Amino acid sequence: MRILQNSGEPIYQQIAEQFRTDILAGKYRQGEYLPSIRGLAKELKISVITTMKAYEQLEAEGLVTAAQGKGFYVNAQDSEMLREQHMRKVEDSLMEAMTAAEIAGMSDRELVDTLETLLKIKRSE
Numbered sequence: 001m002r003i004l005q006n007s008g009e010p011i012y013q014q015i016a017e018q019f020r021t022d023i024l025a026g027k028y029r030q031g032e033y034l035p036s037i038r039g040l041a042k043e044l045k046i047s048v049i050t051t052m053k054a055y056e057q058l059e060a061e062g063l064v065t066a067a068q069g070k071g072f073y074v075n076a077q078d079s080e081m082l083r084e085q086h087m088r089k090v091e092d093s094l095m096e097a098m099t100a101a102e103i104a105g106m107s108d109r110e111l112v113d114t115l116e117t118l119l120k121i122k123r124s125e
Contacts, residue, residue, distance in 0.1 A: 001018055001044065003015065012050050019063075030074055037051045058072070
């Protein structure tokens with residue numbers, strides 16, 4: 001797990017985002033436990049409170065559940081919910097790309113052409 005200390009994003013959100021991405025990508029299966037709060041805090045050299053806040057955020061989103069004395073485990077993921085979350089990430093990324101394109105002075109056609117080129121490259125890999 002990578003944490004950027006000088007990022008504008010709080011550390012707990014960085015942790016939650018990385019776990020969220022891994023859970024939605026299937027890297028953590030239903031019922032699998034996340035690393036212990038204390039263990040992760042020690043590994044990342046951060047506060048246990050920061051780690052706990054990240055896990056609580058994931059719990060509030062319904063991705064994990066706390067088990068008394070055992071830690072947090074991954075909940076079953078509804079395939080429709082997974083699709084919606086992935087679509088939201090795509091939309092967010094595309095909005096970010098549109099903003100960058102606007103700053104760069106790209107036309108809509110140039111942006112679409114760039115996306116189509118990237119899709120062709122991705123498909124040929």
